[in-house]
Amino acid sequence: MSTQAAIRVKGLTKSFKDVDVLRGVDFDVEAGSIFALLGSNGAGKTTVVNILSTLLKAGAGTAVVNGFDVATQAAHVRESISLTGQFAAVDEILTGRENLVLVARLRHLKNPGAIADDLLARFALTDAANRRGSTYSGGMRRRLDIAMSLIGNPPIIFLDEPTTGLDPEGRIEVWQTVKQLAGHGTTVLLTTQYLDEAEQLADRIAILHKGTIIQNGTLAQLKQLLPVATVEYVEKQPSLEDVFLALVGDTATTGTTAEYRIDSSVTTRKDIR
């Protein structure tokens, strides 16, 4: 697999009623790399991810994941991937540990308990293992969500806007997790609307705009597309993020104690209940 493309997408289209969401998307993702699909809201990022993870059928074109066609070999594709969707897919009534055990059992693995304990430790969630998912902060919830996706070691992971709605600390926690994943040889396809996120994480970035890929390259290649850099002297001010993180003083690895939330998406979804 090392030299082969882990994901191969050619001429992918998708329409919902009269709206053409995807109008011929092409890209390849090299095995073991982090690939960012960058685009604004409504660009079609989630549609691409849902087609690749067999949740949606494409209108036309082909998509091959881990050597399997998503249309004709969906079952094999599902064996090869894990999806971390836009909303943290955590069972709120089950505890963190029970969530992990559930997925391990659904993947028909031996020793689901041991797998769960191992992941809880890896994601600094051991202290929160026996608390219900609904009590987790946004960052913890995302980490649990990603931990659930790692069970069974799928070679390819899709992360759909993994940091949307997270506070700055939660975001950094997720970034560290994603980097570790790629370090272990997992292929990561992530979608994001944040430029800095793509810049921080991705080996290769494709810009999805109005249903097509308008640029695809490494960060360096994309930067070359712009006019030659001019040298200006600008006083380096700390960004608000630097200030916030310095004041709060916590680092991501000890995020288990973070109880407060700035996260809006998580709280509103709780309000439904």
Added chain:
Amino acid sequence: MSAHVIADTSVLTGRSLRHILRSPDTIITTVVTPIALMLLFVYVLGGAIHTGSSQSYVNYLLPGILLITIASGVAYTAYRLFLDLQGGIFERFASMPIARSSVLWAHVFTSLAANVVSVTVVIGVALIMGFRTGASFSAWLAVAGMLILFILALTWLAVIAGLSAKTVDGASAFSYPLIFLPFISSAFVPTSSMPGPVAWFAENQPVTSIVNTIRALFAQQPIGSDIWVALGWFLGILVVAYTFAIASYRHKIS
């Protein structure tokens, strides 16, 4: 894949049963309304109702109350399914190498378990209120079979509601007419006391035949043709609801 249907279904059923154990209020709210209706009808209105039979009114009433219990219980199935869809965990399951139908079956089995508990609670209260039956073990089995078929039929309707709802309220709203249906049946008063068109509707809607069958089984009386009508309704509702539920589920996952 399909070799895992049973294992996956049991894992997922365990999950949603745990949901019920951790929010027993879903069982309590399910049984409160039927018990309140039973108290109201037996102790307030019942004295003025002439059923034309020699048995006590609570005996007459119980079958209909059990159907109301089930109709309000299945609303929670729609609700839980809707929450799974909303929360994204449904997409997680659909993108995993698990037998796809197991996601729905798990909710169906959970509904069955929860409703059996609710029905048992309501029967317990009825016994306290003076419900008595000399029904044999096999008659009880027949009653249980009828109720289980009723739960399954309504649960598959609930699955359609849960899959197609746009809001939480919409997910459970489908159960209101089902809860109301026993009122226009032989559940509370004999249909012969109703004006012509109403009586016609009451006699030809599913609840009457089911109620009459269960009542006859409890009273150790001959069942007559009602049981075949009831079974026909069960089968019809089950087949139609199941077909639509599966179609709506297929539409949802791809």
